[in-house]
Amino acid sequence: MTRQSETAPAIREVMLECRDLTRVYREGPRDVTVLDGLELRVRAGERVAVVGSSGSGKTTLLNLLGGLDRPTRGEVRIAGESLLSLGEAALGRFRNRHIGFVYQFHHLLSEFTALENAALPLIVRGQRKKAAEALARELLDKVGMQERADHKPGELSGGERQRVAIARALVTDPSLVLMDEPTGNLDQATAASILALMDGLAVTAACAFVIVTHDPALAAHQDRVLRLDGGRLAEQARHA
């Protein structure tokens, strides 16, 4: 007799969990509740798209998931660790260790080359420059930036800078990648190669992805599509 574990894929660990996540902004005399008791669970290797109208709170949510902002109420746990329990320095180390960011403002360092920018998270982590740059070069190859690895951000197009940011986000082999319109500036062929790279990482490295997008094709490519509305997430589609 075949055991269950030999036939069914193992249920993977929860990599990201939000409970009762609430963010209220104070605007003069009144409070604006943007996220209101939001719940979310993303497993290792799962890719989730978050869609929603402008102003629905997608950026607010990404900032809370990445520990760039603190919730008014509720909590975010990543790889079993509650972000609220971490002080600023520990949070910085935790981010470097577990989270890859691809946000719309790439914040590449202008005086460094594409290669140096992509290697930076590993250098910050204490890895030697040569080893860090070898890994960064591999990632730049995968995003089609091998020819321009020695150029500085000012000498790159918007889409090229975006690809360097993607390489930088993935170079640390993160548990969770948070992306805001990751393929927005890219042509179809380049976007397709980035999606293939993400698919590969979800499978081989069990990386979890949360991808904010207005692009229906990018959303439809993910395992689940969640819609942010009224401060909470509701499942719009499930493809897995």
Ligand SMILES: Nc1ncnc2c1ncn2[C@@H]1O[C@H](COP(=O)(O)OP(=O)(O)OP(=O)(O)O)[C@@H](O)[C@H]1O
């Ligand atoms: N620091 C802040 N102080 C007060 N209100 C804020 C602040 N940041 C965001 N908001 C408000 O919170 C709401 C959600 O903003 P957010 O940027 O998260 O939306 P979004 O879904 O990412 O929008 P878009 O798709 O247009 O980028 C908006 O009404 C916005 O004006």
